[in-house]
Amino acid sequence: MFKILFSLFLAMTISLPTLGKEFDLNPLRFTNRAQCALDSNMPADSVFLIINNVDPGRAFYKLAKLTGSDPKVVTKNGIEVFRYTVINLFQIIHNKLLNRELPLLPSDTTRLERHLPDDYTKFSAKCSGQNSCKSMQSYIQFLWENSERKTSSASKVIKNYELDNFHSKDNYLVEKNFEKEGPKLFCHYLKKFSPLQAHLYGTKPNRKAYEQFAVALDKIDDYLGECDRFDNHENLKVAAYQFDIAGVKEKHWNELGFDYWHSLKTYFSWAFRNASVVRELSNQYYSIFKGLEIENLVMLMPNSCKSIEAPKCNSDLLGQKAIREFAQSDFKTQAFDADIFDGVPNGPQDDLVTDPFTEVNTDILDLSEFDLASQWAQNMTSNLSGTRNTIKNNVVKAVNFINIMSRHFPLQKFEVEFQKQFQTILNSGGNNAAKNELYYLCSEYYFLAHETFSSVRGNLDVLAKTNILDEMVLGFSQKNISELFSYFDIFSKQVIGACSKLSQKEIFDDEFELEKAGYAQWYLDKTAKEKRIQSQFKAKQLEKLSKRVQPLISYKLFESYPTFDNIVCLDASHCARELATSVVEIFRAVTYASSLWAKKDQIASNSGFNPYAERLACKVYDPWFKTKSMIFNLVSDIGQAALTFTTPGLIYGRLGLQPGRVVSFKQLVKEGMIEYDPQMKPQRIVAGLAADFGPLLGVPCKISIANTANNPYENFRFVGISAGTCSSKEEHTTIANSGSDVSDLPVEDRSACAGCQINFEGVATSLTHVAQNVGPIYFLVRGFVRLYKALKDPHNIPRDWEAVPSDIYDTYKKYGYIPERCVKKFRKGRACR
Amino acid sequence: MSLIRVFLFSFIMILSHNAYSLVFYNQWNQSFEKELVLDCDYGEESICLEVCNEERLCVVKEEVCQNCVANTAQMSDVFTNMGRTYVNTTEIADIDSVIDLIKSGEFVSINSKSLYNMIYEFDSFELRQNFQSLCPVHVGYPVVIFDKLSNGEMGKVRYVGCGDTTYVMDHNSGISSTISELY
Incomplete structure (x- = not known):
């Protein structure tokens, strides 16, 4: 009897050598459009982590120069340590959350169905919209320090309960202490995108798709690498990783998954700068790491239609549309047509109306356009940071300009300066160039701020009330967004008042010839985009400079270096038109702020692969x-x-x-x-x-x-x-x-x-x-x-289908191919042997 | 008589020099830590004694400010507008206030070779010129000192060290306007 059993066991072992091979990958979930929309309400259990090393790399290079070290060695080593620190910190926080050492921070402090810790709710409300918030920082610090105590997790749970009434059931992801066989976090370095991410390329999988999946599993080392080995990281600018979370009870995960991500992002942001473990991980680079703006260097992206943040119809979610544009392989050549660079942008919400039934799960982020995953990530992050830098530089210029204007150009002086500049025209004279300047001024202000004719005035009014840019960008400005817009609002009334008083028919008579190129670029882009006229605004102002030596407002440097760059503005119309351009640039930055900048206290995340997240949340698309x-x-x-x-x-x-x-x-x-x-x-x-x-x-x-x-x-x-x-x-x-x-x-x-x-x-x-x-x-x-x-x-x-890696691989290894009869079973997430 | 005059003038100059001069520069050590160095060989020994109980040199550790190794709006503003909107008021700084700030550790120091610069190339000529324009006399790498905010971020601009003279700096004040003159 024993012999028979032993022979049977041996036969099984020999005939099925690969059965049950684990790949440390979650099953793929294929969805069609409607199901993808619905999935956006579920927390992601597989994510890509994209680390942008460009700014740290620049810092390491300079550090080497400043210390007389070898720049190549220090830069490479610094980048590797940076990646190592990020990945390890991610895993440390995950373990602390799963081990009940850190409590979950509620992602939605307005919810009623679960317990909310009082202090956290209070600090969240208090700190909302603030550049930095000490009370929240101290609160996180206390939780973190408690998690570091050399004591049992049960004792930490009690301490957290005492601190802020964290409930054992509602504020922890697992009900009992972490066990080795329980939840797991798998980390893979992404070498190449492949059928291992097939759900991002297609909907209902067929036999061929399963077979390709199995082949990819067979050659998994070609596509995925180990997270902590850096010899295969060929790209020093960007690295991409895949994290899969497995083993958490599905019900628990669906209820608390969004809290998990919210907590991970918040703890990460704090711990990267403050936790002693980061000092240990980062070695001699610690002091540099502390100065990094980590929130904008690390990005989480769900590897599915699921989400990291529960979708709500707000600017954060709408702004994610931009990331899909940044991921396109041809973004650099098509950027001119992107709304973000439009004369006056319509805003990300416009896409929902113009393209409600957009593509999904058809490689919408151009994964297949790049040989290596790091090249894809580099394209996306460089487009993002390039756009961010362009807009940031324009905003810095614009904010400084309005700050100077509001300090040195009293509103009541505009009319006097206006009359002085256009005196000859007002006296029924003036040349064509001067008339053109007046025409540009009035049309640009009518477009931006006229109570009846303006198409953007309403948007300006709304955005003037937001503090989104103050929070993310404008820490250095003397005035906040509301004050900057307010100055423009009053100034624009002066300009429109002056323009309205003109005898326009007499000034712009039959002999008047409009030279369109003199308009500001934003106006040309908005009103004559198809013609792609290059603005001559600056050139025309320069022409005036030769005639008028003393500008209205200038930097002190102008006295020693009388160049155009040292002029703030030359005359009334130049000041007014620069002000309008500045407001347009700030408007652009406010409109797209949440697309470009991460929140102050959380690392960035988005729902790049699911454009239906915002369509569903904003009720543009109804999957039912x-x-x-x-x-x-x-x-x-x-x-x-x-x-x-x-x-x-x-x-x-x-x-x-x-x-x-x-x-x-x-x-x-x-x-x-x-x-x-x-x-x-x-x-x-x-x-x-x-x-x-x-x-x-x-x-x-x-x-x-x-x-x-x-x-x-x-x-x-x-x-x-x-x-x-x-x-x-x-x-x-x-x-x-x-x-x-x-x-x-x-x-x-x-x-x-x-x-x-x-x-x-x-x-x-x-x-x-x-x-x-x-x-x-x-x-x-x-x-x-x-x-x-x-x-x-x-x-x-709504429909969905599955692909369980080990089942499909086993079948493939057994038969050498995927039998057609297995496809239905695989779709249901069943094995087929 | 004139010889005595010259002597007296020189003596007063030395006294005033000693009373107000302070030479400082920043550096990174081999452990990759940022430091501000006070060189009392050219200045007043009592300053170094007060700051670090040494006679000739003080090396003050300077923690990297939060979000300073980044291409943020604030850092862009600082590096692109140094000398333009960040200007030397030409007012000589009260040396006690400078010392107090350095002793508190709540400061941020930069020069044109700063690691914080993400806009220009390392040691770029243009940026060096912008920084040099802050000083009335030629100084290779003037050091600009800012406050550090309680959250660790860079705060308001305070001083510029031009060799052995420290001046008070200001932001957005170097502006000339002809509006009020005309009307």
């Missing part, structure tokens, strides 16, 4: 719309059929139907509980209906009968099915398992459905007799066909 409209069509068509007494083919139920029973339509026919045509046998009915009725045949639905309390009739007329098909592993096997009107059902393949009802109403026997004998079944069939087609919509009925 198609389902709802489909059901409406079915019911209305069947309703017509039912109301037309001359229409045959109505489906009737017999008296034996039990309201509330959950059963499939197919089953009812089989049991003879419903009739379609008395001439047909149940089997034939099922076969005949399959074509039209399709997926609903097998759907378990609750039987609903109207007027059941006192039903005078023996027969029931079928009046429709209401079903909410949501997520199915496989077409034609939809299972309903949620919704108040459906009882619990086996959910082995974890499909989900909002609810399903087969509706009947009582009818007189005589009526059923009449209907059964008449004509074709036009309306009913039409309804079924439409339903069937709607259910086959590949995009707008």
Whole structure:
């Protein structure tokens, strides 16, 4: 007996040498458009971590120069230590969260369903919009120091409870202490994108896709590397990693995953500058690391349609649209057309209206355009930081300009200066150049600030009230955004007032010739973008300089170096027009601030792969719309059929139907509980209906009968099915398992459905007799066909499919290929051996 | 008589020099730590004695300021507008205030070779010129000192060290306007 068992064991071991191979990768989740939209409300369990080393690299290079060290050696070593520190800190914080050493910080302090620690809620509100907030910093420091104590995690939980009433259940990701077999964090260095990220390239996987996935797993070392080995990091500018979190209970994760990410980002930002562990990790580079703006160097991006932050329709979420543009391989050549560089940008929300049904899961971030993952990440981060720097430099210039203007150009002096400059024109004279200057001034201000004619004034008013730029960028400015806009607002009234008083018909007479190139670039871009006219604004001001030596406002340097660069502004119109340009630049930065800068106290994150996160949150896209409209069509068509007494083919139920029973339509026919045509046998009915009725045949639905309390009739007329098909592993096997009107059902393949009802109403026997004998079944069939087609919509009925790495790999190794019969199983997340 | 006059004038100059002069420069040591060095060989020994209890040289550790090794708006502003909106008021600084600031450690010092500069090339000629324009006499690498805020970030500009003379600096004050003159 023992021998037999031993031989069996040996045979199994030999025949299945690779069974159960683990890849430290989470299963891939493929989704179509509607499901991707819904997934945005779920916390990501697989993320890319992108580390931008450019600024640290520059610092290490200079450090070497300043200390007489070898720049190449110090730069390379510094970058490696930086990456090592970031990755390790990420893992340390993860372990502290999973080990109940650090509590979860609530991502939403307005929620009601879970406990909120009082002090955290209070400090969050107090610190919102502040550049830095000492009370929150001290609070995080206390939690961190508690986590470092040499004591049991249970004692730390108690201490955290004492500090701010952190609840053991609501404020920790795991219910009991961390176990080795429990939650895990897998880290991989991303060498190349491959079928291991196939869910970002396509929706429903077929046999070929699974096979490519298996082949990629077989050569996994070509695509993924170890996180802590730096000899394979060929790119010194940017590195990309993949982190997969496994082993947390799904229910827990879905409830607390957003708190996890919020906590990780917040603790990371604090710990990188303050935790002693970072001093140990970063070695001699510690002092440099402390000076880095870490929030803008590290970026988290979900490796799926799921999210890191719970989507809300706000500027943070809308701003993520820009990251998708930065990821495009041709961004540099197409940047001219990007809204962010438009004369006066429309804002990221514009995309939602102009392109509501955008592409998703079709390699929308151009992963396949680059040989190496680091090249892709470098393209994205360099486009992001390049754009950020351009806009930042313009904002610095603009803010300084308005600060100087508001200090040295009193508002009441504008009209006097205006009249002085345009005196000859106002006296019915003046040359064409002067008239042009006046024309530019008035049109630019009409466009920006006229109460009736301006198309952007409303936006300026709204953005003037935001403190987003103050928080992220403008720590150095003497005035905040609101004050800067306020100065412009009053100044613009002076300009528009002066322009309105002009006898325009006399000044801009038939002889007047407008030279468009003299407009500011922003105005040309906005009003004549297609012509791509290069502005001559600066050149025209320079022409004036030769005639007028003393500028209205200048830097002191002008006295020694009388160059244009040392002039603030020459005359009234130049000052006013520079002010308008400055406001446009600040408007651009405010509009796109959350796309470009991370929040002050959290490392950056976005939902780059899911453009439906914002479409769903802002209610531009409704993933249930198609389902709802489909059901409406079915019911209305069947309703017509039912109301037309001359229409045959109505489906009737017999008296034996039990309201509330959950059963499939197919089953009812089989049991003879419903009739379609008395001439047909149940089997034939099922076969005949399959074509039209399709997926609903097998759907378990609750039987609903109207007027059941006192039903005078023996027969029931079928009046429709209401079903909410949501997520199915496989077409034609939809299972309903949620919704108040459906009882619990086996959910082995974890499909989900909002609810399903087969509706009947009582009818007189005589009526059923009449209907059964008449004509074709036009309306009913039409309804079924439409339903069937709607259910086959590949995009707008939520669907998802899976790919479990070890299962697919095992099958591939066993057969040398993926058998077609396995595809359905794989899609459901099952093994096939 | 004239000889006595020259002697007296020189004596007064030395006295005033000793009373107000302070030479400082910044450096990075081999452990990659930032330091501000006070050189009392050219100045007043009592200053070094007060700061670090040494006679000739004080090496003051300077912690890197938060978000200073970064291409932020503030750092851009500092490096692109040094000499333009960040200007020397030509007022000689009260040496006690300078010493107090250095002793507190709540300062940030930069020059044109600063590691914090993410805008220009290392030791760029243009940036060096901008910094040099702060001083009335030629100084190779004038050191500009800022306050450090309580959150560790760079604060308001305070002084510039031009060799052995320290001046008070200001932001956005070096502006000439002809508006009020005209009306």
